[in-house]
Amino acid sequence: MEMFTTMITPYNEDGSVDYATAEKYVDFYYNAGLDGIFSVCQSSEIFFLSLEERVELNKRVYARAKELEAKGERKFTVVSSGHISDSIEDQARELCAVYESGTDALILITNRLDPDNLGDDVFIENLERLLQLLPRDAKLGFYECPYPYKRLVTPKILDFCIKTGRFYYMKDTCCDSKLIAERVNQLEGTGFALLNANCQTLLDSMKSGADGYCGIMCNYHPKLYSWLAANYKTDPEKAEKVQSLIGLLGYTEGGIPYPLSAKYHMTLCGIETNLITRNPACRPLTEYNMDSVRQMKLLTDEAEKLLGLS
Numbered sequence: 001m002e003m004f005t006t007m008i009t010p011y012n013e014d015g016s017v018d019y020a021t022a023e024k025y026v027d028f029y030y031n032a033g034l035d036g037i038f039s040v041c042q043s044s045e046i047f048f049l050s051l052e053e054r055v056e057l058n059k060r061v062y063a064r065a066k067e068l069e070a071k072g073e074r075k076f077t078v079v080s081s082g083h084i085s086d087s088i089e090d091q092a093r094e095l096c097a098v099y100e101s102g103t104d105a106l107i108l109i110t111n112r113l114d115p116d117n118l119g120d121d122v123f124i125e126n127l128e129r130l131l132q133l134l135p136r137d138a139k140l141g142f143y144e145c146p147y148p149y150k151r152l153v154t155p156k157i158l159d160f161c162i163k164t165g166r167f168y169y170m171k172d173t174c175c176d177s178k179l180i181a182e183r184v185n186q187l188e189g190t191g192f193a194l195l196n197a198n199c200q201t202l203l204d205s206m207k208s209g210a211d212g213y214c215g216i217m218c219n220y221h222p223k224l225y226s227w228l229a230a231n232y233k234t235d236p237e238k239a240e241k242v243q244s245l246i247g248l249l250g251y252t253e254g255g256i257p258y259p260l261s262a263k264y265h266m267t268l269c270g271i272e273t274n275l276i277t278r279n280p281a282c283r284p285l286t287e288y289n290m291d292s293v294r295q296m297k298l299l300t301d302e303a304e305k306l307l308g309l310s
C-alpha cells in the first residue's frame with residue numbers, strides 16, 4: 001500500500017520558484033512516512049511554469065528524495081508529469097526533458113491525449129504516437145487531471161496500456177468506489193498500480209484492492225494517511241474512524257483556495273512559505289481561510305497524538 005502526495009510549488013517574494021523551500025517539502029513528506037511524491041503535476045501549477053522551471057523543480061525534488069532514500073534505507077518514489085502542450089511532438093519534448101532530470105516514472109495527463117474529447121480511438125492513436133517518442137525504458141503512468149477537463153480512461157484504453165507492458169502507475173480521479181473496484185479487477189496481476197486521488201472513497205478502494213492514495217490532502221496531514229496504509233487491515237475499527245476524519249476534512253479541497261492553503265499549512269509546520277500563486281483563478285487566502293486551516297491542523301495534531309504518531 002503506497003501513499004503519495006502531490007507536490008506544491010513555493011515561490012520567492014519576486015515570484016520566482018523557491019527551489020530551496022521545495023526541497024524542505026520533500027523532507028517533510030519523507031519524515032511523515034509517505035511512500036512517494038507526484039512531482040510536476042497540477043498541484044505544482046504546471047500550466048503556469050516554464051519548461052525550464054518544471055525540469056529544475058523535478059530535478060531538485062528527485063535528487064533530494066533519492067538522498068533521503070539512501071540515508072533512510074527506505075524506498076521513496078518520485079513520479080513526474082510536466083507535459084502541457086497541445087501537439088504530441090511538443091509533449092514528447094517536455095516529457096523527455098523531465099525524464100532526463102530524474103524520475104521513477106513518467107505520468108501522462110489523460111486530457112492531453114484527447115484534448116477535444118473525441119473518443120477512445122483518438123486517445124489511443126495519440127498515445128501510440130507519443131509512446132514512439134518517449135524513452136523505451138521509461139516507466140509510464142496516467143493522471144486523470146481535472147484541468148482543463150477530466151478525461152477518464154476506459155476499459156478499452158486500459159487494455160491497450162496493459163498490452164504495451166510499459167504502464168506502472170495510475171492516479172485515479174473518478175471518485176467512484178464501484179468504478180475503482182472494476183478498474184482494480186481489470187489491472188490485477190499486471191503490475192499497473194492504481195492510486196486513488198479521492199480521500200472520501202480511499203478506505204473502500206483499499207479494501208477493493210487499490211494500491212494506495214495520491215492526492216493533495218497529504219500536504220496537510222500525511223501521517224494519518226501513512227497510518228491508514230499500515231493499519232487498515234489490522235485495526236479496522238480505528239481505520240474507519242481515521243477514514244471518517246480524512247474524508248470530512250477532504251471537503252476543504254473545494255472550499256479553501258488551493259494550493260495557497262497548503263502553502264500556509266507548510267508555514268504552520270515550520271516551513272516558511274510565501275502565500276503566492278501564479279494561477280489567476282486561485283482566490284486570495286483570507287483570514288477566515290487561514291483560521292480554517294489552523295483549526296484543521298489542531299484537529300489532526302490531536303488525532304496524531306491519539307494514534308501515537310507524535
